[in-house]
Amino acid sequence: MEKFLLACKMAIQSIFLNRVRSFLTLLGVVIGVGAVVAAVGLAEGTTAGITKEIEKLGTNIVYVIINPASRSEDISVDEFLEFARKNSDVILGVSPFVQYPAQALFRGKKEECQVIGATAEYMMIQNLALSKGRFVSPVDSDFRQKVAVVGSRIQKKLFDNKNPVGNEINVNGQVFKVVGVLKEKQGSRDNTIDDSVIVPLFALNSMFAGDYALIKNFLVRTVSSEKNGEVKKRVKAYLSGIIKKEENYSVYDMSELMSALSRITYLLMIILGGIATISLVVGGIGIMNIMLVSVTERTREIGIRKAIGAKRSDIRVQFLIESMVITGVGGIIGILLGFLVIAVGISKIPGVEPVYSLKWAFVAFGISVLTGIIFGMLPAEKAARLNPIEALRYE
Structure with a gap:
């Protein structure tokens, strides 16, 4: 636990030493998570708005439409x-x-x-x-x-x-x-x-x-x-x-309309979620590239740490924590951005209710941290495998 806390401290110090780079790195995650939260807000808000209107009409109505041959x-x-x-x-x-x-x-x-x-x-x-x-x-x-x-x-x-x-x-x-x-x-x-x-x-x-x-x-x-x-x-x-012929008439009620609406909402969330996932993947690639550059720049630092006894796992954990902290912070900012979009933009759309889904906010945050782990793995592994002698000679 002591080593883990030390690795966290060093990771945070490294992030603050490179504020501009860290900001640019987490920007993709911010946009991706914000897009996920806003997309879910739009889909659920649309459903809530239509449901509200249906409830106003009353749930005990049956529609009969006849189209005789x-x-x-x-x-x-x-x-x-x-x-x-x-x-x-x-x-x-x-x-x-x-x-x-x-x-x-x-x-x-x-x-x-x-x-x-x-x-x-x-x-x-x-x-x-x-x-x-x-x-x-x-x-x-x-x-x-x-x-x-x-x-x-x-x-x-x-x-x-x-x-x-x-x-x-x-x-x-x-x-x-x-x-x-x-x-x-x-x-x-x-x-x-x-x-x-x-x-x-x-x-x-x-x-x-x-x-x-x-x-x-x-x-x-x-x-x-x-x-x-x-x-x-x-x-x-x-x-x-x-x-x-049965196709020449239709009889349905609100429950069937709600069922169809749920399917449309689910499809909408998949489409919007897919777009947001692409943003997260792009952000993750950006994180990986920046972290690889960071490993190259800190080669001598890594060599010194290994020379005084740091293990491969210690180096690996440090870089993974850096990546997770960046994406985690990006996830929090993205959630706030998504809620802001819902409050300022989506809620103003006629027929759409403002819905702030904490469940999906936590899911989006978890995905952002997972993105940091996945795309931070390669730079962390590269740093962990550096030869300490060659690292100390690096200029």
């Missing part, structure tokens, strides 16, 4: 609602919906939006809340009333944040009377419910080609997330009796 295989709104009523023990509510990109106009102002045709149940199923007015009612749907509920961003952009209830807006050439405003749900991001204009489902007949008595998209809210599996099973059994 023929009109005889299509399913009307009334037919699907009747199916839901028969399965009310597991289904809390159903909302058919359609959604298209559109342009909203009000007194010369234009704003890109998404127009959503939905029923009164859409509000409950999507966990929406109103800041002003009312939502689309069953009467609006039955009589195809030209009324609209606008998102918070549409209110800000078209109406300068003033109360729009009672005013008329033009959506893709059709005039709708605003009857309500949604509370802000997803902030400043584009293509969210805050950018939407919600109108009665069948009021879209005159806006787009197609028969909306045959809607192909349904949101099904289950009584609890534990019943999602049972609901999906029953919906699939119902659809399979009408639609011949």
Whole structure:
């Protein structure tokens, strides 16, 4: 232990005697470790952000998308609602919906939006809340009333944040009377419910080609997330009796979306981790080259130490410790740099949560120290094998 502590002391003294060289040596490790921490922060932050949004929507939602091969295989709104009523023990509510990109106009102002045709149940199923007015009612749907509920961003952009209830807006050439405003749900991001204009489902007949008595998209809210599996099973059994090919419809819930998201995140971490590993390898090569130069410069010092009794293992340990201290310090600075990138840069990306993973920070630090051991081995071995007589003669 005494020899080890002495070797540590000598290694640290050597590093401080060559501050500029030591800094340049650990720079590659700093960048590599910082990249690892930042990459993990980006991947996990993206996952956390999307998970947060999914939780806002609710985990007890099943999505049903139908793409029938023929009109005889299509399913009307009334037919699907009747199916839901028969399965009310597991289904809390159903909302058919359609959604298209559109342009909203009000007194010369234009704003890109998404127009959503939905029923009164859409509000409950999507966990929406109103800041002003009312939502689309069953009467609006039955009589195809030209009324609209606008998102918070549409209110800000078209109406300068003033109360729009009672005013008329033009959506893709059709005039709708605003009857309500949604509370802000997803902030400043584009293509969210805050950018939407919600109108009665069948009021879209005159806006787009197609028969909306045959809607192909349904949101099904289950009584609890534990019943999602049972609901999906029953919906699939119902659809399979009408639609011949299984690929012409899909039924999924949030758990499947989260599973797909986890796979994407894992792939993203592998790609970003690979890039960061390359940085560490480059840093390790730099360390090896600098340490080899250091061995050459300190040949006489090594000869003196061997002449007064130092063993090969003592010399080897000293150079390995130097390499480990350099990469260890570089690892700590890299972790701090990675956290700084997450705080200053990544956390500002819309939809990304700031995630500081201590587990991956320790892993990155361990990898940096391991890099020092691996790439410091050759210089340490070269120093240990120097002939003491030839080393003393070295000028």
